[in-house]
Amino acid sequence: MSVAVGLLLLAGLFFQAVAALGVVRMPDVYTRLHAVSKVETLSVMLTLGAVALSTGLGLTATKVLLVALFLFLANPTSTHAITRAALRLGVRPWQRHPKDAA
Amino acid sequence: MRTLFLAATLALLALTLVYVHRIAVGPTVFDRLLGVSALGTKATIALLLVGGFYDRVDMFVDIALGYALLSFIGSLAAARYFERALDRR
Numbered sequence: 092m093s094v095a096v097g098l099l100l101l102a103g104l105f106f107q108a109v110a111a112l113g114v115v116r117m118p119d120v121y122t123r124l125h126a127v128s129k130v131e132t133l134s135v136m137l138t139l140g141a142v143a144l145s146t147g148l149g150l151t152a153t154k155v156l157l158v159a160l161f162l163f164l165a166n167p168t169s170t171h172a173i174t175r176a177a178l179r180l181g182v183r184p185w186q187r188h189p190k191d192a193a
Numbered sequence: 194m195r196t197l198f199l200a201a202t203l204a205l206l207a208l209t210l211v212y213v214h215r216i217a218v219g220p221t222v223f224d225r226l227l228g229v230s231a232l233g234t235k236a237t238i239a240l241l242l243v244g245g246f247y248d249r250v251d252m253f254v255d256i257a258l259g260y261a262l263l264s265f266i267g268s269l270a271a272a273r274y275f276e277r278a279l280d281r282r
Contacts, residue, residue, distance in 0.1 A: 100201045111211040120223045127231050142241045151251040158258050165265040169230050172272035177223040
């Protein structure tokens with residue numbers, strides 16, 4: 092049990108680190124949102140799965156999984172809203188060779 | 194189990210610094226919005242991990258759920274606010 096919790100926590104933290112790397116290294120806001128939203132949602136699933144597993148079966152584990160389900164729906168929604176606002180307000184997507192493309 | 198949750202919380206808090214840097218530097222306002230919304234998610238996770246550390250997840254899960262709801266509504270409202278500014282122009 093404890094081993095499974097540890098492995099899930101480790102996997103969740105690994106994906107958090109990947110998301111942080113994406114936030115640091117990606118060139119513009121769209122790619123950063125891409126990195127954060129997907130990878131962080133996976134990390135939420137793993138980490139909250141570890142917490143739910145550590146409490147054992149019962150009401151608390153169900154509530155933790157409900158938080159996970161809510162974040163699973165809310166994270167992509169807020170990311171989509173931010174991306175849509177950025178695109179509508181004219182933030183240009185990053186291009187490797189802006190002059191060649193124009 | 195307690196040390197496990199403590200270590201995970203501390204590692205998560207260390208990764209938080211990256212997002213604080215993005216909020217401070219971020220070239221556009223949407224980078225800052227991305228940082229704030231990601232920090233909200235991370236705070237929800239950290240609350241549950243702290244709950245695991247104190248062995249009181251039953252108490253902390255309600256706080257985490259409320260925090261997740263508020264942070265989601267906050268980032269949605271901010272994104273819609275900037276879109277509204279465009280529509281009024």
